[in-house]
Amino acid sequence: MQNKHGDFVWYELLTPDANAAQAFYGPMLGWEFVDSQMPDISYHLVSAADVDGNGRHEVAGVMTLTPEMVEGGARPVWLGYIAVENVDETVASMQASGGQLLMPAQDIPGVGRMAMVGDPDGVPFYVMTAASDTPSFAFAADKPRPGHCAWNELCAGNQAGAWDFYGKHFGWKKDGEMDMGDMGTYDFIRHGGMIGAIMQKSPDMPMPTWSYYFRVVDIDVAVKHVKAAGGQLMHGPEEIPGGEYVIVGADPQGAVFCLIGVRNAA
Numbered sequence: 001m002q003n004k005h006g007d008f009v010w011y012e013l014l015t016p017d018a019n020a021a022q023a024f025y026g027p028m029l030g031w032e033f034v035d036s037q038m039p040d041i042s043y044h045l046v047s048a049a050d051v052d053g054n055g056r057h058e059v060a061g062v063m064t065l066t067p068e069m070v071e072g073g074a075r076p077v078w079l080g081y082i083a084v085e086n087v088d089e090t091v092a093s094m095q096a097s098g099g100q101l102l103m104p105a106q107d108i109p110g111v112g113r114m115a116m117v118g119d120p121d122g123v124p125f126y127v128m129t130a131a132s133d134t135p136s137f138a139f140a141a142d143k144p145r146p147g148h149c150a151w152n153e154l155c156a157g158n159q160a161g162a163w164d165f166y167g168k169h170f171g172w173k174k175d176g177e178m179d180m181g182d183m184g185t186y187d188f189i190r191h192g193g194m195i196g197a198i199m200q201k202s203p204d205m206p207m208p209t210w211s212y213y214f215r216v217v218d219i220d221v222a223v224k225h226v227k228a229a230g231g232q233l234m235h236g237p238e239e240i241p242g243g244e245y246v247i248v249g250a251d252p253q254g255a256v257f258c259l260i261g262v263r264n265a266a
Contacts, residue, residue: 002135003083006170006191008152009128009136010081011060011212014074015253018044018064024251028225029147029214033062048147057137059148076255078212080152081126082170087113090127094169119165121157121208141193144215150260151213152196159184159200178241216261219245
């Protein structure tokens with residue numbers, strides 16, 4: 001399964017405390033953490049077990065925020081990486097159509113070339129050209145995989161404008177919608193398979209944002225862990241079409257996260 005232009009290929013947590021992140025997310029998602037040994041920054045690689053028993057997949061990274069980053073405005077947050085064929089060409093094209101360059105393109109040896117950008121609403125994410133053809137399973141496009149991302153959801157300031165922007169630069173197509181009443185429609189994103197959705201931000205939401213839903217084995221067990229481990233449950237569990245449940249929470253350092261899973265209790 002090769003990744004293509006427009007695929008989600010990585011997720012990254014910015015946090016002031018990597019050890020606390022490991023204690024919070026590790027037991028809940030079955031994650032293991034390894035120090036990347038990158039020079040000059042604290043960066044841990046996160047892996048989840050392969051459901052087929054073939055070892056583990058690297059699914060995310062944890063970057064420790066330095067005091068300088070915090071002074072520059074960085075806050076605890078989850079960010080996504082989208083694969084592109086050419087980072088510099090994509091960034092230039094995005095800037096010409098209302099996007100923003102938030103962090104200049106840089107090369108990381110053995111990893112690839114990447115840049116942090118913002119869409120016309122200012123929602124941040126990374127674009128990346130990997131250094132190798134090794135496929136990423138960070139987003140589980142083929143089957144449900146606990147510990148992997150299962151859904152990518154954009155709450156946009158301008159839903160129609162978001163479709164124009166992301167469709168142009170990543171080739172995403174709308175494939176159906178769900179009526180949400182006063183909130184408008186929940187538009188499904190197809191890029192090969194179904195990868196997520198775009199919805200319109202409601203007036204009571206503070207800002208447009210990307211949300212990434214990681215899969216847990218049992219949503220009720222996850223809820224208990226969130227509360228016991230110092231996190232905050234902000235929404236849910238809410239049943240969604242198909243019989244699964246989702247929650248939205250904040251980890252002890254303040255990063256908002258989302259989970260999806262079944263209810264296994266009788």
